[in-house]
Amino acid sequence: MWREIQPDERYEVEVDGYRVVAYSFGNGSETVFCLNGGPGLPCDYLREAHSCLVDKGYRVVAFDQLGTGASDRPDDRALWTIGRYVEETETVRQALGLGKVHMLGHSWGGWLAIDYALTYPEHLRSLILEDTVADMPHLVLELERLRAALGAETVAMMQKHEAQGTYDHPEYLAAVTILNYRHVCRLPEWPAPVRRSLDDWNIGPYATMQGPNEFLYIGNLKDWNRIPDLPRVTMPVLITTGEHDELTPACALRMKLALPNAELKVFANASHMPFYENPGDYYPVLLDFLSRHKEL
Template sequence: MIARTLVAAALALVPLTAQAQDTALPTNTAADWSVATSEHRIAVEGGKVWVRVNGVIGQGQAPVIIIHGGPGGTHVNFGNLLSLADQRPVILYDQLDSGMSDRPENPANWRTERFVAELEAIRKALGVDRWHVIGHSWGSALALEYAAAYPQHTVSAVLSGTFISAPHWITGTNLLIRDLPDDVAATIRACEGPTPPAPEVCEPATAAFYAAYNGRPDRPAPSPAAIAYRKRYGGKGFNATVYNAMWGPTEFRASGSLGTYDATHLLARVDGTRILFVVGQYDEARIDDVQDFVALTPGAELAVVPGGSHAFIAERAEVAEAIYRDWMNRKDASETGK
């Protein structure tokens, strides 16, 4: 579920609200990875999270917040979606214990409801009334949970690279293992068994799974801007401790606190006409499974990114952007009655 500093020295921190601080930054061009309109450290349960905004809240169409995967991932894979800021504010953030945010590493914070409350704290601190929430992988679960809990603040929710059920995910990844070459599949099964082979045997087989379903060999190389952004804004990066505690050691086995997580019941509680599922053609979130989720969400839509894996936002950036842009524009239009 893994979706795997500026001119700040010259700028002073000024209060945004009682729970946040704001750093004003120069206005940027929408496609620039490196420059935000503003940066914030927002108080949430357990610490403060780092948030960046491209655009001005209250100007343009409804804002969108991008919710990264993991658990324990960061926002850095989504910088290319800043191009959406030509129409609306784009909000990126790192969840508590990852990236640029505080890293208390307190297991008491590693609860789904706290991560959902984190989103709501960001909304309040930024003064957003209604926004679009785009969640990727583990972020899909948070987007769905948020849309169900706060429909009055949700224009739409996008469940991208969809993870909303651990049992479905584990079944799906094990079916995908079956489709790998026989020797690779046998090695993965052995590595997931009670007496696994040595890491030098297991790691290449796991890498083969990722090459098929989460970062395909034909993916474009990162742009110089993306590489520079990662160096500047990667913070402390991915937090494997959170990932292992909440999920487990691999994508194929959920031994952590999310092992029994299943939010499919929430699909009946949300307005399906405001839910979009998006997956890559070769996604580890299997199309067959996601179609079942769509069937449980009357009025929902499904988009498939041709040639994309679970990392389709980076692999097929223009297609992903076009899907998100069209969807949000249509939902904005329906909200205003146009």
């Protein structure tokens, strides 16, 4: 089960002339390399949910992506692209001498992990795609379905504010809050690492790449779709999602059907963060997958 653990090592890696901070836990021969969601979030929430894998003999590595957390925060929108983040991830892997890793990408980190796997497949032992998608236009349709459950009047109100760009209007924010508690984290009190990441969110990368909130995709990733490329991802893949996830089980199934060597687990009583919402089911699934794909 998750708990907050101090990292054994803290690294500063130069990427594109900027400083990126990475954290390492344990010293096992098998490394779980975590790519957190956002974009624009510090890695706290994902790091704290997976550092406990040291108890099972794994090394766990996470890093604050450029623009987040303890890493540098340049104000240059040209930096906020998935291709640049792929190269940043590879720079961190090389700098820490990680060798072949089990790459675990959550949410936006899953999009990043997919593009990394297509670019550097030789560096991956396995791929773990958590609460993520590979087809943004399909996700947009799914989000419209989730929003529709709020009722026609509320959806019309949201569309009005989106047309006007008044994303900070109280009634619009109230609707987004309801969706967050339904489809992002269903716990009445969100865990401290989640709050810590959210309180330190850099909206610059997020707005540039995704949009103003979790339910409106208008950034530079809005047309991103890797479904046609997924047959090239031949390493073992674990796909996980929550039954109420904003990045829905239908999105997860779409990935599974396109991948040649994938398995899919949908967690009950969970949305976008099963590792916090249903840890009793989540950790056994993850550990079983990792144990089956260790280096022989």
